[in-house]
Amino acid sequence: xxxxxGRRRGRLFAAASVAVMVVLAAVGCTSDSSDDEAPQGGSxxxxxxxxxxxxxTTRYESADRPYFEARMAKICPDCKVxxxxxxxxxxxxQNQAEQAMTNGAKVLVLDPVDGExxxxxxxxxxxRGVRVVSYDRLIQKAPVDAYVSFDNEKVGxxxxxxxxxxxxxxxxxxxxxxINGSQDDPNAQQFKDGALSVLEGKVTIxxxxxxxxxxxxxxxxxxxxxxTTVGRENIVGVYAANDGMAGAVVAxxxxxxxxxxxxxxxxxxxxxxxxxxxxxxxxxxxxxAIRPEAEQAADLALALLRGExxxxxxxxxxxxxxxxxxxxxxxxxxxxxxxxAETVVKxxxxxxxxxxxxxxxxxxxxAGIS
Numbered sequence: 001x002x003x004x005x006g007r008r009r010g011r012l013f014a015a016a017s018v019a020v021m022v023v024l025a026a027v028g029c030t031s032d033s034s035d036d037e038a039p040q041g042g043s044x045x046x047x048x049x050x051x052x053x054x055x056x057t058t059r060y061e062s063a064d065r066p067y068f069e070a071r072m073a074k075i076c077p078d079c080k081v082x083x084x085x086x087x088x089x090x091x092x093x094q095n096q097a098e099q100a101m102t103n104g105a106k107v108l109v110l111d112p113v114d115g116e117x118x119x120x121x122x123x124x125x126x127x128r129g130v131r132v133v134s135y136d137r138l139i140q141k142a143p144v145d146a147y148v149s150f151d152n153e154k155v156g157x158x159x160x161x162x163x164x165x166x167x168x169x170x171x172x173x174x175x176x177x178x179i180n181g182s183q184d185d186p187n188a189q190q191f192k193d194g195a196l197s198v199l200e201g202k203v204t205i206x207x208x209x210x211x212x213x214x215x216x217x218x219x220x221x222x223x224x225x226x227x228t229t230v231g232r233e234n235i236v237g238v239y240a241a242n243d244g245m246a247g248a249v250v251a252x253x254x255x256x257x258x259x260x261x262x263x264x265x266x267x268x269x270x271x272x273x274x275x276x277x278x279x280x281x282x283x284x285x286x287x288x289a290i291r292p293e294a295e296q297a298a299d300l301a302l303a304l305l306r307g308e309x310x311x312x313x314x315x316x317x318x319x320x321x322x323x324x325x326x327x328x329x330x331x332x333x334x335x336x337x338x339x340x341a342e343t344v345v346k347x348x349x350x351x352x353x354x355x356x357x358x359x360x361x362x363x364x365x366x367a368g369i370s
Contacts, residue, residue: 047079247272
């Protein structure tokens with residue numbers, strides 16, 4: 001996601017994705033969420049549950065799950081991993097968490113459908129002596145033992161800066177459309193905040209909306225409405241929060257015969273998104289190296305299972321409204337046509353055979369991918 005996609009223009013290699021950044025705690029919060037009556041002790045092996053939020057974003061089934069399971073198999077061959085996907089249903093996710101704990105899970109690695117609704121899961125887990133790793137999205141206002149994600153405001157800054165650079169001297173000639181992620185996903189607001197920290201005062205926002213469930217279909221309808229509201233000739237750029245929605249935005253622009261296409265942002269470096277970047281239909285995406293994120297989550301889960309401290313892995317702190325959560329925040333990377341080869345291809349995130357298939361062979365060749 002989302003889902004679940006540059007202030008810094010220097011070319012960053014995908015290896016930079018494993019850099020850990022410390023986030024300063026908000027003023028006035030002093031309690032540590034991980035120490036809120038945390039269960040003690042542990043065992044060498046046991047059962048860990050991986051609970052992911054949805055399937056509309058391809059990364060969860062194609063990357064997060066296999067990377068996590070492969071890491072667990074390597075570092076704890078005797079551990080059992082229970083897997084569930086909530087398909088964007090917070091009530092279903094709560095039931096899945098309860099079932100996992102009933103089936104013996106001692107650690108939940110939870111990517112919440114809804115960051116606030118997932119507080120119920122975290123509190124129930126704490127009551128039952130089960131540890132919780134908040135994965136990719138932060139569980140709000142509840143005891144959480146650890147958090148691993150990306151610097152989400154930095155993601156938005158990368159999107160905003162890339163969009164601003166692409167718009168160039170046309171910034172005063174029209175308006176920017178903002179198609180944000182789902183409002184119940186705390187990451188979506190952070191992405192937006194990061195983008196606005198770059199865009200505000202430099203462009204005019206002509207249409208601004210959140211997109212329930214990060215739905216591409218809804219995003220397409222929102223873009224239709226934006227074109228009607230702003231006028232197709234007045235759109236100088238589109239902030240689309242992720243690649244799935246960016247694809248729907250591009251389709252809506254084409255239906256409305258908007259030419260040339262304005263720059264459109266994205267996020268997640270999905271195959272279709274990167275292909276649009278190569279073809280010139282989408283200006284950029286954000287590469288978030290999922291392997292290190294999933295592997296760090298597995299490392300944290302095993303440490304918690306064994307009753308070991310997580311501070312050597314999670315060196316930062318993030319306030320979730322309940323306290324300071326030990327956190328790992330990884331570095332996102334902006335990807336444009338000029339940097340596809342040195343990021344997602346070099347890192348093996350996308351295979352050249354898939355990326356350059358069919359009609360995209362020419363676009364790959366012109367981008368130095370062969």
